Amino acid sequence: MKINKIDFFTSIVLLGITVFFFYQTSLLQSSAVKNEMGPRFFPYVCLIAIGAFSIALLVSSLKTGKIAVKGDIEEGDASEAGEGESQHTIKEAMIYFGMILLIIVGVYYLGFFPAMAIGIFGILWFTGWKPHTAGIFSVVAVAAVVFIFQYLIDIPLPKGVLF
Amino acid sequence: MELFFEGLHIALTLQNFLFMLIGCVVGLIFSAIPGLTFNSAMVLCIPITFGLSPVAAISLMLGIFAGGMCGGAFPAILLGIPGAPSSAATVLDGHIMAEKGEAGRALGMAVFASVFGGLFSLIVLMLVAPQLAKVALKFGPHVIFSLVIFGFSTIIGLSGSGVIKGVLSGIFGLMLCTVGMDPVLGTPRFTFGNVSLLSGIDIMPVMIGLFALPEVVKTLIEGKRAGGKIPVRTIQHSVKVPFPTWREIKRCFWVLMYSSGIGTILGAIPGTGGPVAAFIAYDQTKHFTKELGTGCLEGVAAPEAANNAVEGGNLIPLMTLGIPTSSSMAILMGAFLIHGLAPGPLLFQSEGGLVYAIFISLFIIYLMALVLQFWGIKAFVQILKLPRVSLMSIILTISVVGAFVTNLNFMSIIIMFCAGLLGYFMNRYGYSIVAVTLGVVLGGPIEANLRSAMNISQGDASVFVRDPLSLVFLVLAVIVLFFPVIKKLIMGTISNKAGGKAS
Numbered sequence: 330m331k332i333n334k335i336d337f338f339t340s341i342v343l344l345g346i347t348v349f350f351f352y353q354t355s356l357l358q359s360s361a362v363k364n365e366m367g368p369r370f371f372p373y374v375c376l377i378a379i380g381a382f383s384i385a386l387l388v389s390s391l392k393t394g395k396i397a398v399k400g401d402i403e404e405g406d407a408s409e410a411g412e413g414e415s416q417h418t419i420k421e422a423m424i425y426f427g428m429i430l431l432i433i434v435g436v437y438y439l440g441f442f443p444a445m446a447i448g449i450f451g452i453l454w455f456t457g458w459k460p461h462t463a464g465i466f467s468v469v470a471v472a473a474v475v476f477i478f479q480y481l482i483d484i485p486l487p488k489g490v491l492f
Numbered sequence: 493m494e495l496f497f498e499g500l501h502i503a504l505t506l507q508n509f510l511f512m513l514i515g516c517v518v519g520l521i522f523s524a525i526p527g528l529t530f531n532s533a534m535v536l537c538i539p540i541t542f543g544l545s546p547v548a549a550i551s552l553m554l555g556i557f558a559g560g561m562c563g564g565a566f567p568a569i570l571l572g573i574p575g576a577p578s579s580a581a582t583v584l585d586g587h588i589m590a591e592k593g594e595a596g597r598a599l600g601m602a603v604f605a606s607v608f609g610g611l612f613s614l615i616v617l618m619l620v621a622p623q624l625a626k627v628a629l630k631f632g633p634h635v636i637f638s639l640v641i642f643g644f645s646t647i648i649g650l651s652g653s654g655v656i657k658g659v660l661s662g663i664f665g666l667m668l669c670t671v672g673m674d675p676v677l678g679t680p681r682f683t684f685g686n687v688s689l690l691s692g693i694d695i696m697p698v699m700i701g702l703f704a705l706p707e708v709v710k711t712l713i714e715g716k717r718a719g720g721k722i723p724v725r726t727i728q729h730s731v732k733v734p735f736p737t738w739r740e741i742k743r744c745f746w747v748l749m750y751s752s753g754i755g756t757i758l759g760a761i762p763g764t765g766g767p768v769a770a771f772i773a774y775d776q777t778k779h780f781t782k783e784l785g786t787g788c789l790e791g792v793a794a795p796e797a798a799n800n801a802v803e804g805g806n807l808i809p810l811m812t813l814g815i816p817t818s819s820s821m822a823i824l825m826g827a828f829l830i831h832g833l834a835p836g837p838l839l840f841q842s843e844g845g846l847v848y849a850i851f852i853s854l855f856i857i858y859l860m861a862l863v864l865q866f867w868g869i870k871a872f873v874q875i876l877k878l879p880r881v882s883l884m885s886i887i888l889t890i891s892v893v894g895a896f897v898t899n900l901n902f903m904s905i906i907i908m909f910c911a912g913l914l915g916y917f918m919n920r921y922g923y924s925i926v927a928v929t930l931g932v933v934l935g936g937p938i939e940a941n942l943r944s945a946m947n948i949s950q951g952d953a954s955v956f957v958r959d960p961l962s963l964v965f966l967v968l969a970v971i972v973l974f975f976p977v978i979k980k981l982i983m984g985t986i987s988n989k990a991g992g993k994a995s
Contacts, residue, residue, distance in 0.1 A: 335921055343660065350667075350682070358679045366946050368674035368681050371939040375667045382660045389656060418713065419920075425709045426913055429888065433905055436892060445892065449885045456712055456881055457720025466882060474889045482543055484897050487905070 336390035343383035351376050428452050440489030446471045499848025502547050503856070511548045512853055515555020516860045520868075522556070523563035523579075525880065530560025532707055534823045535699045536887060538830065539894040546831040547846060551853040553827050557820050558610060558857045561766065561800045562865060565602035569595060569792070578766030578799035581774040585784065585791025592787050596734055601789050602796045603865040604736050605748055609797035610858045612752035613759065613804020617811075618851050621840075624812040628837035633944035634955045636813075638965035640938055643815035645969040646761070648927045655977060661924040665931015666938060668693050675940060688903035695826040697895040697904040698932050701911025702918075702925045703823075704891045708884045709916060715881035735866060736789075744793040747777055755798035759805020761817065766799035773798035804854075810835050811847065814937060819926040822933045829933075830898075 354376065360367030428451060435444030446467050453463035478484045502508075515537070522533040533556050541549030564579030569586035582602060589598035631639070648658035671682045672692025683689040715721065736744075751773035758769040773794040774784075781790045802818075809815040814836030816822040828835050833843065840847055895908035915925050949955035957963045971978070 339921070353682060357681055358677070360677060362677075365676060366943050366951075368677055368679050370946075371942065372667070372670045372681065374942075375663050375670065378663045379660065379667065382656050382663070386656045386660065421713045421716065422709050422916060425712050426705075426909075426916070429705070429709075429912070430909060432888075433892070433909055436905065437902060441892070445889050449889065452712065452888075453720075453881070453885060456716045457718075458881075467885065470882070470886050471889055474886070474893060478539075478893050478897070482540060484539065484542065484893070485900060486893060487896050487902060 333390040336386055340383045340387035340390060343379060343386070347376050347380040347383060351380075424455075425452070428455070436487050436489070438489050438491050441486040442471060442475055444489070445474075495844040495848050498845030499850075499852050502845055502849035503551075503852040505548075507545070508548050508551050508853060509856070511544065511552040512555045512857050513860055515552040515557075516559040516857055516864060519556035519559025519561075520563035520566075520861070520864060523560040524566045525883070529703070529707070530556055530563075531819050531823060532704045532887065533560065534820060534827075535696075535703050536890050536894055538696055538699075538823075538827050539890075539897045541827065541831070542897060546828075546833055547849045547853065549827060549831050550824070550833075550850055551857070553824050554850070554854050555857050555860075557824070558800075558803060558854065559861055559864075560820075561610070561803055562603065562606040562861045564799075565599065565606065565792075565796055569598045569602060578770055578802070579795070580767055581770040581795035581799075582792055584774065584795075585787050585789075588785075588787030589789075589792065594787070597736075597740075597789065598787075598792050600734050600736050600866075601740065601744065601792045603862060604741070605744070605751075605793040605796035606800040606865075607858050607862045608748050609752045609755055609800035610803055610861075611855065612749075612797070613756040613801040614851065614854050614858070615804075616756045617804040617807050621808055621812050621847075624808065625837040625840040628813050629841070631837075631961075632959070633941040633948065634959055635962045635965070637938065637941035637945055638956060638962040638969070639813060640815060640934055640941065642965040642969040642972070643809065643813075643817065644930055644934055644938070645973040646817075648924065648930075648973060654922065655974060657921075657923045658927055659973070661918065661927035662931045665928040665933075666935045668698065668928075668932050669935025669939065675936070676943060686903070688901050691899065693907060693932070694898045694904060695829065695932055696898040697908035698911045699823060699826060699929055700891050700894050701908040701913075702915035702929060703819075704887055705908070705912025706916040706919050706925075708888050708891070709912075711880050711884045715884075721879055721881060740789055744789055747780065747790045747793050748797045750776065751794040751797035752801040755801025756805040758798075759802035759817065760808045761805075766802045766818075769798040769802050770795035807854075811839065811850075812837060816930060816933060819929060822926070822929045825933050 350372065354369050354372045357369045357372075358367075359369060428448065431451075432444055432448030435448060438444075439447075449467035449471060450460075450463050453467060454460055458466075475486060479486050518533050518537065519530050522530045534553055537552055537556060541552055544552070561578060565582050565586065568579040568582040569590050572583055572587035572590075586598045586602060589595065644662060648655075648662045669692070671689055673679070673690055674681055680690060754773045754776065755766075755769040758772065774791065777790050777794040778784050781788060784791050806817050806821050809817050810821045810825060814825070814834065816825045825835055833839060833846070891908065892905055895904045896902070898904050914928075917923075918925050918928070945955055946953065955962075956966060
């Protein structure tokens with residue numbers, strides 16, 4: 330049996346999430362007001378729908394000849410066909426997302442200006458810019474954003490907890 | 493008439509003019525650079541609007557939208573790359589004209605058609621919207637619920653991600669809205685003891701994450717592969733944009749008229765949008781012009797008029813019913829909500845002057861777009877050469893600011909990051925980020941109307957099917973949602989029959 334791995338695992342994860350939130354919803358306080366559906370009602374409706382469509386995704390991922398939705402077949406084939414290339418791109422994307430996460434952590438500890446300037450410098454350098462160009466650009470660009478938001482529009486920017 | 497003059501008074505301020513101009517320029521820039529979208533520009537500019545009046549804020553957003561719709565024609569004609577999906581049909585004849593050395597004529601007609609289409613749809617909007625709002629005021633919560641579900645399902649159905657993935661994306665967005673305090677009883681839901689989540693998940697960080705971060709990462713990867721700088725296709729010849737001659741306008745007048753009509757009607761239908769309108773208008777033009785596809789003015793006029801007319805059409809359901817019909821409208825609705833305005837029939841009652849101010853602002857924005865594009869062509873040609881990697885690093889910086897300023901809470905930056913990561917994988921595996929955005933924007937109204945309707949009917953769910961209007965919307969929602977499956981079944985039956993006959 331040919332399985333669309335990505336859809337298969339996505340559906341399993343979604344079913345897991347559905348079960349977890351179903352349990353969490355059952356812990357919510359119910360409504361004491363007559364005829365009021367209460368805070369559980371809407372999450373239950375959404376979770377039932379997510380659960381039902383996750384099962385549908387699971388079934389469609391098990392490629393047993395014909396699958397109901399055309400878009401899903403094409404997606405599955407495409408993702409499997411270019412698996413090697415896809416992995417490579419995901420790795421690159423995760424490196425950049427990792428850098429962005431580091432910047433966010435830096436903003437929390439160091440504050441907006443130093444963390445963003447260092448982070449943008451790092452990203453540009455990693456992308457292939459020369460260090461001095463990346464350095465000058467990152468400082469000027471972040472300083473311009475700080476100037477516009479903090480001084481022109483008077484919007485406070487995150488301050489680091491260490492300073 | 494009183495409301496019109498009140499709107500005129502609100503709209504014609506220096507601050508408003510300035511933000512319309514800024515919006516228009518930003519929209520033109522973002523749509524002129526292939527790879528950037530004016531949706532990202534709209535999302536990133538929302539934080540700037542925090543200190544502004546609602547009209548100035550909405551004017552900025554509309555400026556970006558109108559500018560973005562118009563500006564896509566520049567790279568489409570000059571480079572043969574559509575700056576926005578709506579300009580894909582413009583490439584067909586526009587780029588051929590440019591190759592023949594008639595880039596100026598094509599651009600002139602594109603600019604004129606864009607503004608013509610936009611103004612046409614604005615007039616329709618001004619005539620239809622107030623009447624539709626009056627009718628919509630009579631709808632009960634069960635009808636509004638069914639109507640919102642219809643709009644929601646149409647966009648999911650036509651999002652191109654398939655029924656299962658489309659619905660999953662949309663409901664995931666709705667589920668995000670359940671985090672925070674319960675809207676009726678005020679009890680916490682899914683906050684897991686985190687105080688920052690009590691106010692719920694804000695629309696802004698989610699939208700910034702979904703739209704901007706995947707775009708930033710994608711461009712940076714592209715940049716790294718190209719050694720740091722993405723090669724830019726430059727235009728060798730100098731370009732001048734002459735205003736179309738009276739003869740050219742007369743020749744294309746009917747094309748402009750029906751294309752604008754197509755765009756306005758399709759714009760009012762959820763999920764269709766600019767690209768569909770542009771291609772249908774282009775296709776209709778084939779019946780009147782034999783030279784289509786060989787580089788003729790009609791081939792530029794039709795798609796450009798249609799995709800810009802979509803804007804006014806888009807605003808009809810948004811302003812009168814509170815239903816966003818596209819991702820841009822979902823972002824615009826987010827901006828409305830952030831400024832304490834709830835689009836819908838009540839807006840016409842409570843803020844009638846403001847609604848007319850928005851209409852008048854849109855009119856001025858189109859005139860600005862006309863002037864900017866005719867006189868600013870040299871600048872826009874230069875914009876096509878802007879290095880995208882450096883732009884992305886600026887966008888990343890603004891994204892962090894944009895997420896933070898929503899509620900000055902660090903948690904919003906983390907939410908933006910998570911939304912960005914999610915958006916990247918959703919884009920990659922064929923899930924619809926537009927559906928998630930709509931879910932987040934419409935989650936509140938859907939839950940409120942569902943619970944109201946159930947309360948009024950004392951828990952009787954049949955209220956949704958007993959009212960004929962509500963039933964019609966729900967049936968339409970199911971049809972539209974399962975349209976790809978129904979179509980496939982019908983096509984399968986037809987091909988089976990044909991195969992049977994052949995054998």
